[in-house]
Structure formats: C-alpha cells, structure tokens
Amino acid sequence: MAIRDVLKMGDPRLLAVAAPVEAFGTPALDALVADLWDTMHHLDGAGLAAPQIGVGLRVVVFAVDRNPRYPEAESVPATVLINPVLTPIGDAQEDGWEGCLSVPGLRGLVPRYRRLRYVGCGADGSRIDRTVSGFHARVVQHEVDHLDGILYPRRIRDLTQFGFTDALFPGEALAAD
Ligand code: NI
Numbered sequence: 001m002a003i004r005d006v007l008k009m010g011d012p013r014l015l016a017v018a019a020p021v022e023a024f025g026t027p028a029l030d031a032l033v034a035d036l037w038d039t040m041h042h043l044d045g046a047g048l049a050a051p052q053i054g055v056g057l058r059v060v061v062f063a064v065d066r067n068p069r070y071p072e073a074e075s076v077p078a079t080v081l082i083n084p085v086l087t088p089i090g091d092a093q094e095d096g097w098e099g100c101l102s103v104p105g106l107r108g109l110v111p112r113y114r115r116l117r118y119v120g121c122g123a124d125g126s127r128i129d130r131t132v133s134g135f136h137a138r139v140v141q142h143e144v145d146h147l148d149g150i151l152y153p154r155r156i157r158d159l160t161q162f163g164f165t166d167a168l169f170p171g172e173a174l175a176a177d
C-alpha cells in the first residue's frame with residue numbers, strides 16, 4: 001500500500017460531490033482503504049476522506065487515539081465508513097477547533113451538531129449504525145463534509161476565529177500539519 005499525496009484547498013477535486021461505492025470487498029476498495037490509513041497515519045491526522053487523495057468515492061476513515069493534533073479530544077474508534085448518512089439528533093450545536101490535512105497549518109472554530117446518528121458500511125459491506133456525540137460526532141461531520149465537497153473553512157461563522165495554528169496557540173505542542 002502507499003502513502004498518497006493529499007490535495008490542498010484550491011484543488012477543484014476537493015469541491016466535487018463524491019460517488020457512492022457500489023461494490024464491496026473488492027481488491028480496489030481494500031487498496032483504497034489501506035492507502036487512506038497509511039496516508040492518515042503518516043500525517044498524524046484524525047481522519048481522511050477519499051477525495052483528499054483524489055478518489056471521488058464516498059469513503060472516509062477516522063481514528064483518534066490521543067492525537068497530538070487534538071490534545072483535549074476523547075478517543076474515537078478506528079472506523080472505515082462508506083456511503084455514510086448522517087442524521088443530527090436535536091438542534092444543539094457546539095463550537096470546536098478543527099484542522100484539516102487539506103488546509104495545512106491552519107485552525108478554525110467550527111460549529112457542529114453535538115449529537116448525531118450515522119449509518120453506512122464497512123469495507124466488507126457490513127452495516128455500521130452508531131449514535132455518537134462530542135468529538136466523535138465532530139470528526140464524522142468533518143469527514144463526511146469532504147464527500148460533499150465542503151472544507152471546514154466554509155463552516156466557520158466568525159472568521160476572526162480562523163488562523164495559523166502557531167499564531168492561535170503559541171507554545172502549544174500541536175503537531176505542524
Ligand atoms: Ni479534512
């Protein structure tokens with residue numbers, strides 16, 4: 001498998017709506033998922049969506065295990081999520097700082113639904129159905145946005161809360177991304 005180049009904001013492929021996966025358990029899908037994991041881990045990310053490596057399919061991966069980019073965040077189980085559908089539970093939103101491997105070196109304060117249900121499939125076609133909250137819910141919303149061509153800066157309500165990580169959080173041990 002391979003570490004792939006991550007597209008950066010400005011590349012039009014990040015603005016496209018990705019297509020559903022129609023065949024599961026295939027070598028091509030398994031290779032895509034492996035590349036997503038390899039690339040995400042290499043860059044110390046919390047998640048990665050297929051469009052970020054130039055593949056226009058509705059596939060995301062995410063995992064948070066005390067990630068240095070999110071020192072306050074609770075852990076999130078390693079998940080491959082394909083053809084996801086999100087349903088917010090309630091109207092409550094909360095602001096949280098986000099970064100993105102396609103927007104390196106920056107952070108922004110982004111409102112997300114506090115609680116939601118997500119359904120979708122794993123790489124073998126098995127069904128995933130979870131109700132989550134907090135940082136787990138935030139990560140899923142961020143990654144699934146990528147499948148609809150949305151990068152987090154478009155979600156920021158107050159652009160004074162958007163800037164370079166080292167300027168926003170001087171001296172904090174956040175990994176450069
Ligand atoms: Ni991202």
